[in-house]
Amino acid sequence: MGATATTGNKGKGVRSDCFITLELTDLGGIQLQVESKVAVMYGDTIRKEALEILDFFGIKNARLTIEDSGALSLVLAARIEAAIKKLIASEKNWLPALQEENRYATAKERNRFSRLYLPGNSPSLMINAGIHKPDGIILDLEDAVAPDKKDEARFLVRNALCGIDFYGAERMVRINQGERGIEDLDYLIPYNVNLILLPKCELPDQVHAVNKKIREIVSRHSLSVNPIWIMPIIESALGVINAYDIASCSGNIVALAIGLEDYTADLGTKRTAEGTESFFARSMVVNAARAAGIQPIDSVFSDVGDMEGLRQNVLRSKALGFDGMGCIHPRQIVVIHETFAPTPDEIEKAKKIVSAFHKAQEQGLGVVALGTKMIDPPVVKRALNTINLALKMNKLAENWRESYEQI
């Protein structure tokens, strides 16, 4: 028997995926076997594509078995390519087209209230992720992928970046720690990833290593790429202590996130609902991020069934100064957005202040006043932020000032 590789998933509950068994043989040409729940509609397409891929990699003799649970073409291709590359070394890549709608750039200051974590080796969760309108979608190559699946997940994530429409969500990938994480970048940078999450960040050098590799890939491929942002995740005591150095070490860092499971483990304590044990770390991250002029982002809330608990958590998070948090289930997105959004009271108050500010400017006054009360510049700044946010979230009409009765 020749060398054999398997990739993908099968079995009960597996959807939109396939399981590949590839055996290289010495003779006999290609023996292809396809079992598919969509055989009637796509059986011929699947066979044709599988043969093309084998041919592309110069494989002339092999037994290929595809057990398909309704995988999209880009998933099937990722699984077959991953199996091939387990058996032979090749510099070539079988790429789905990078779709026009997946070429968008994201702005440094955009909202990052919610970022939805998706396991990097589970295609069924990726396909519809964008319809839930998170601010960002994270294809996770790190903790959500089993160690023996990490190689094949790279191909799936690469193909997802090319072919799956996330409908405007910021296209994020959490890479692995250490050298593997740096290697992950080869599968991401040419395919319009918007943001790299850098786990277990403790030193600015880790950020520099990522940026060095990005520059290398860009120049090697002579790519003209959109900006690639970095969000370091602080998950250890050392990371917390170095938070400001990390946050300020590079111009493409847009946010600093905190990961509390690893952090509390590092402290030798446990994560609690009230979060006393992480108060210092959270405050450090908020302060470091604000000092560096970037967004502080909170950890995930892991009980996906408890929406009220989530809401309370977001309120605490917002009160500490965070600008967003991670989520692990699409139903958390709405709660996070609604709770981070300015409240009607906050908007009303901001309208008064901003309105007074504009009036003072029009009249050439240096001082903003509301009635007899003087308004300090930071208060004006905060009110302007609230109004901008309300505008962005459709909680306020663009022309609100026209209809706003000045007091």
Next chain:
Amino acid sequence: MNKFDKLVTNAAGRIVPTVINGKPAVPYMGVGKYKPEGFRAAPKIASCADFPSDGNKTVPSLKDALLKAGLRDGITISTHHHFRNGDLVATQIFDIAHELGIRDLVWYPSASFPCHEPMTRYLEDGTINRIEGSMNGALGRFTSEGKMKGLGVLRSHGGRYQAVQDGEVHIDIAVIAAPTADQFGDANGVNGTAACGPLGFALADSQYADKVIVVTDNLVPFPCLPWQINGNYVDYVVVMDKIGIPEKIVSGTTEITKSPDRLLLAEWSARFCDEAGLIYDGFSFQAGAGGTALSIGIYFSEILRARKWKARFARGGSNKYLVQMLEEGLVEYILDGQTFDLDGVRSMRDNPHHTWTSPFTSYNYHGKGNFSSMVDIVILGATEVDVNFNANVVTHSDGYLLHGIGGWQNTLFGKCVILPIPLFRDRMPVVRDRVTTICGPGELIDVIVTERGIAINPLRTDLIEKMKHSSLPIRTIEDLKAEAEKICGVPAKPKLTDEVVAVVKWVDGTVLDSIWRVDL
């Protein structure tokens, strides 16, 4: 005798036989176009002289009852499906027939379930010639592969009543499994260990069959109240140890969906209804039993509660969620065709605002009106929809017959019919150029809600106008189809033969479409 003969193209553009199992059939002519003349069928005149004056119609066993009722080759035997997957009676009838060497029976169930898979044995050995009703799962597969001797006929719940009433189907023996009955044959479904709620699906059977057998495991002294089935129609009563498996009858498995994609469909559907002004104080809706439909009920509740409104009535399939709405005062009446859990059964038994209905009152198209056209909002599912809004509920895109029609066709007459469906399932596009089988004409289907956009039927200019400024993603159906095909690829057509294995009847008894044998 050929299973089918004389194919023509009907008004839906589908090729259908005009001779089915040796009898003439009318091709579909359009919605509301076919109006048969003449009189309804009538059962034979009976005489009290032939029945015991003490009212005791019990016989020792189902076999005795079947023999007394004239069990013989080629007759039609009906059963109902109120016990769903917990039915222990239907299969026993055919076990007895098989043991007696009876052949070529027609089974006329109101629906079939996985528990009826043993029937394939009797279809294979010739005990049963064909099923007229629904062919789900294994029975559908069996039919699709051309193994059934006769031609299958699929009818809606209303169409089943219509077929009996119009004399299209003559039931020789009706076997009515009843959770509670008396010796006279009065029966109900709200008491007893096999309590299932109403017995409406057996109404036509009791009224029109030559012989009616009531089978119960809870015999009570006369009178059995309430009497959903009148003993005056009944010939024999059989008492058995157990007629159904309670946990499979009221499975309670229909829960609110946890799938984020389906919740999105539910939320958008409810928002659509609200923004289009379909929800108002005193409106009515058809509550489906699927996870998505249940979730829509939850969103409706929130809207009603916030505005202090009430729905005047809801049409069920009832279950605990609908019962909660009734008990909270968000719904004034439940008009219930079948009951999915014990909360539903309890409510129907104890709450005068929760009443049972039958296919006659709710769905029969050959009546002087029915309830279905009075419902404001109807939420339904489908396996496929096409760019003309035609929908399929019986076959999958690979051509296999896998589901029955249920009340689906009948409820299409509601004022606004909304189908919340995914744009594709795994890799199978749900919005297609042409549905594999047409079960509902597009002119009756108003809105398709998918996770990637909502399409309004161009015929509903009123809804299009109302939703002009909506923040919901309103798109054309062609646009949705194109997106499905971009994601999944263009699907190949199923490989089908030119052999008809079953037909889909429209609510008026005309032939809407054919189901073709799959090419293995």
